[in-house]
Amino acid sequence: MIALLVVACEVAFWVLLAAGLALRYVVRKPKLGAAVLLCEPLLEVVLLVVTVIDLRNGAEPDWKHGLAAVYIGFTVGLGHHTIKKVDAWVAHRWFGGPPPVKPPKYGTARAVHEWRTAARWILAAAVALGLLQAAVWYVGPDGAVSSLQGWQQKMLLVIGINVIIAGGYTLFPKQAPKNTDAAAEREPADRF
Numbered sequence: 001m002i003a004l005l006v007v008a009c010e011v012a013f014w015v016l017l018a019a020g021l022a023l024r025y026v027v028r029k030p031k032l033g034a035a036v037l038l039c040e041p042l043l044e045v046v047l048l049v050v051t052v053i054d055l056r057n058g059a060e061p062d063w064k065h066g067l068a069a070v071y072i073g074f075t076v077g078l079g080h081h082t083i084k085k086v087d088a089w090v091a092h093r094w095f096g097g098p099p100p101v102k103p104p105k106y107g108t109a110r111a112v113h114e115w116r117t118a119a120r121w122i123l124a125a126a127v128a129l130g131l132l133q134a135a136v137w138y139v140g141p142d143g144a145v146s147s148l149q150g151w152q153q154k155m156l157l158v159i160g161i162n163v164i165i166a167g168g169y170t171l172f173p174k175q176a177p178k179n180t181d182a183a184a185e186r187e188p189a190d191r192f
Contacts, residue, residue: 002064005050006071009043013075016040017086024087025095037083044072048131052138061139066151069131073155077124106176114169118162125155125162 016039024033051068055061091097103113132152136145 002051002054002068005047006064006067009047009071009075012043013040013079016043017083021087021090025090040075040079040083044075048072051135055135055138060144061135062147063151065135066132066148069135069148070128070151070155072131073126073128074124076127077120077122081120105174107173111166111169111173114166118166121162122159125158129155 016036020033020037022033023036024030027033047068051065055065059065085100088097088100092099104110129152132148132155136148136152139145139148
């Protein structure tokens with residue numbers, strides 16, 4: 001049941017997002033659209049409550065409970081950014097808004113962008129880790145918590161990968177290519 005609820009929450013996320021953006025742009029009711037988008041966190045609250053009730057009723061913790069914690073964590077860490085990106089894309093694609101801002105490609109600006117991206121993923125993994133640890137404590141030392149601890153290891157891996165990627169852009173910043181065409185235009189032509 002928990003796995004189906006996770007899928008239902010994901011589908012509901014995109015349905016609410018589409019409804020909120022439709023109200024904002026098609027119906028021209030931005031406040032109503034924002035109100036619909038603010039309902040998104042209720043999905044995670046429902047998922048959290050149902051997961052806790054399932055564990056309290058004696059369900060053996062398994063991968064589905066871990067998946068619920070990870071889903072909630074990733075929605076907390078990445079949900080707002082996803083909504084902003086989709087909103088900017090929809091506004092530009094169909095309603096004459098400005099084009100979405102593209103991430104910088106080179107140098108320090110790119111490293112800063114990568115650290116911001118890593119921070120969102122790290123927040124998502126940290127929230128998931130916290131929920132997973134709360135579930136481990138809730139179940140207690142006598143319960144089978146190996147599947148929850150397996151999810152915790154995966155979240156630590158997510159954090160590690162993001163730190164490595166952002167650190168790589170910091171230590172080895174991508175440099176802009178030398179513009180040979182522009183340099184050739186500035187040099188005077190050989191005279192005979």
